[in-house]
Amino acid sequence: MSTPNRTEIATLGEFGLIKHLVKDFELKNSSTIKGVGDDAAILDYGSKQVLVTTDLLLEGVHFDLTYVPLKHLGYKSAIVNFSDICAMNGYPKQITVSLGVSKRFSVEDMEELYAGIKIACDKYGVDLVGGDTSASMTGLAISITCMGEVDKDKVAKRSTAKDTDLICVSGDLGAAYMGLLLLEREKKVFTGDEKVQPDFSGKEYIIERQLKPEARKDIVEALARINVVPTSMIDISDGLSSELLHICDQSGVGCRVYEDRIPIDFQTATMAEEFNMNLTTVALNGGEDYELLFTVPLSMNDMFQNLPGIKIIGHITDASLGSCIITRDGQEISLKAQGWNSLG
């Protein structure tokens, strides 16, 4: 909250604050008929299907403002919703943003938050169409709902993976979690002596993966270009292991993934070593990567072997075989939905 100027939110009032914050957002999509300023937004989707996702982010639970700048928080809050739309093979088009704001925040703080939301909206072509601000007794609460569109025949659900399908993942895994652990370790520097600055050189990638993730709309576009609709898809917010189990449970199938196929960045590996952690555990259970995990028919093997930024990490099996990872030394270990919060 160390902004040079501080304007009390009370000087604008609730209606004044939200008007002030949204005034620079322009509408970009033809499906957006009416945005902010009425009881509800009006959208027109003609022959497309509408996707809706929502996220409630609470200070102290989902984010820690001692090391997350408000602009980054705004950006990420929008991105995690865009990612859910992409995970249905859709395109994010509109968001609503509701804030609960305690007295310790100023108008300038909220401007920073909205500046981050605006950068995300501009980058992804998304319209801000609604929302409000109100008081909060404790800290900051951010509720974002995102609407998106998808052709009827292109929706990718979690529940439709088939035996023998290939399991693919975009990008690399575990980096956002390593970034989080690094930020938590350096937190004392942020809160303590201001002359001591944390040294993140050589670790920029994992920090950026934590503070400024992206939604893989580019993968949705790449799949559309090669005319492929995944047989199932999910975004990796709680860790590869947890998301694989969601697909397997909901599709009534099992899976085999290969430890040596899981894509991991060099900085993630270095950091895991520094923290004395098992790298595969980090990649399986570290959350907030927002990469896409999806399945395609086995017949597409050749096509997906050579797609840049996508890696085949295993295949779907019959449900009776369970969901396992095959380690480098050939052992089969059952996948567990550990989630990154419970990682030691």
Added chain:
Amino acid sequence: MSTPNRTEIATLGEFGLIKHLVKDFELKNSSTIKGVGDDAAILDYGSKQVLVTTDLLLEGVHFDLTYVPLKHLGYKSAIVNFSDICAMNGYPKQITVSLGVSKRFSVEDMEELYAGIKIACDKYGVDLVGGDTSASMTGLAISITCMGEVDKDKVAKRSTAKDTDLICVSGDLGAAYMGLLLLEREKKVFTGDEKVQPDFSGKEYIIERQLKPEARKDIVEALARINVVPTSMIDISDGLSSELLHICDQSGVGCRVYEDRIPIDFQTATMAEEFNMNLTTVALNGGEDYELLFTVPLSMNDMFQNLPGIKIIGHITDASLGSCIITRDGQEISLKAQGWNSLG
């Protein structure tokens, strides 16, 4: 939280809790293709337009659990969103519900909350299609987003009222605010000696208006039956005065409303007298009535004179004349957006 059984939320976990809470909700609308259980809900709206509204309700700011039962809170949280869709002349169809829940709440508490949401959904024909639950550091946070549908040519915005239009309001005003003040006065009884029970006899209506409001979908249906699209519409959540000013500001017009035309229930009047408050102030600035305020062309005067449950309270004027109430003794007083929070 005085439920006979108490199951810790941790015994179900986040995914377990939301699965448990939503398992009895059935899908009712053909526009709902896929509800809870994927990254996003899938909606199909063909030739209709989609309406979206969102609300973030925080404990200690928007509700006080010392006198609001969780089932009522669930019901009301859904209703306030349905009301926003009705205020666009639309029909609510889907909601998503996200919760932030602190440790003092049990699974049974959240079941109560969802029971209220379910009653509202069943009554209004709305599908629950998404949402999640997460931890909260302090109290309860409820984020609800509602989607609705409306024919393209039937949308009623705030910004399209015209000079000479009649101003109409449904139901009666000020009751919910009187109910709130009564509950606040009796709060000590709830928190103190359990043998002393508050006596609400003869005040059931104002209590119900506060704890269990309704969205005026019946008015939207009545307007459709007589083939009338209001020239503007808004729901009364912050008080008649504030909502009239929203319509006038956004439509670039002024208005005259007549004190003696404002519909007020007998219990509201009795309570205002007991609190020694000016009844018109209560009706103008008391919030949470969730009645509909709308305008229709002057030519419809005869038709609207006799519509049950709707009262003509004034007319739209040129902007230069300002927005005023005409008192019983003929004085013109400028309307102010006081909002119910600042009422003395």
